[in-house]
Amino acid sequence: MVGLHEPPIPFQELRVEPFKETADVHGFDCGNKELNDFLTTEEVANYEKEMLGTTYLVYWIQGGILVAYFTIASQSLSIEYLRKVKGFSIPPEIRLKDIPGMLIGRLGVDINYKRRTIGSHILRYIAGLALGTSAATRILFLEAYPESVPFYEAFKFRIIEHQKLKHSRNRLMYYDLKNHPEKE
Numbered sequence: 001m002v003g004l005h006e007p008p009i010p011f012q013e014l015r016v017e018p019f020k021e022t023a024d025v026h027g028f029d030c031g032n033k034e035l036n037d038f039l040t041t042e043e044v045a046n047y048e049k050e051m052l053g054t055t056y057l058v059y060w061i062q063g064g065i066l067v068a069y070f071t072i073a074s075q076s077l078s079i080e081y082l083r084k085v086k087g088f089s090i091p092p093e094i095r096l097k098d099i100p101g102m103l104i105g106r107l108g109v110d111i112n113y114k115r116r117t118i119g120s121h122i123l124r125y126i127a128g129l130a131l132g133t134s135a136a137t138r139i140l141f142l143e144a145y146p147e148s149v150p151f152y153e154a155f156k157f158r159i160i161e162h163q164k165l166k167h168s169r170n171r172l173m174y175y176d177l178k179n180h181p182e183k184e
């Protein structure tokens with residue numbers, strides 16, 4: 001069985017493809033019903049049609065297995081929240097209400113392929129996409145389920161205290177692309 005203690009899968013063995021309605025996504029299971037339902041119902045196609053989220057499918061080239069997916073969107077985050085975070089700095093003379101960012105709306109790795117570095121490869125890939133866009137993008141951010149907080153922390157995402165999520169289990173987290181090692 002492919003499982004938790006299998007060796008890491010190198011990034012070169014993954015193929016990232018934009019979602020297509022013809023893709024076979026049935027049976028994808030990342031262990032989270034909300035994330036599974038998004039991909040395996042019409043929701044994903046609706047997000048594409050309404051231009052609210054772009055979904056990518058990640059295949060392991062050995063056998064062409066769908067091992068993960070993620071959905072991203074351009075979205076800004078109020079500077080008010082970021083100013084409270086120690087370590088995030090914007091010169092005071094810059095007057096901006098919002099920080100331009102990329103929202104990781106969804107990210108799921110198939111239950112049989114977790115802890116094999118696929119999630120980390122995807123975060124690096126998304127950072128590359130964000131840095132490669134012609135529109136300035138300073139941060140990656142997302143609402144993390146409590147159980148996935150350690151995964152994002154391992155990638156140096158940090159928690160933002162956010163009034164909106166005060167009564168939610170989820171945590172708002174961000175990653176500062178200004179500190180990304182592959183930024184030239």
Ligand SMILES: CC(C)(COP(=O)(O)OP(=O)(O)OC[C@H]1O[C@@H](n2cnc3c(N)ncnc32)[C@H](O)[C@@H]1OP(=O)(O)O)[C@@H](O)C(=O)NCCC(=O)NCCS
Nearest residue numbers: 107108109114115116117118119120144145148150151154
């Ligand atoms: C969270 C998720 C995307 C991580 O993907 P992954 O491919 O398993 O992660 P990686 O193998 O790249 O893990 C990198 C590091 O993150 C940390 N990490 C990952 N999963 C973790 C867990 N469940 N508990 C604690 N730390 C974890 C570890 O430090 C890990 O390194 P290690 O395996 O050498 O200890 C995946 O578990 C998943 O799909 N979960 C269900 C859906 C979900 O929660 N998605 C996030 C939406 S907010």
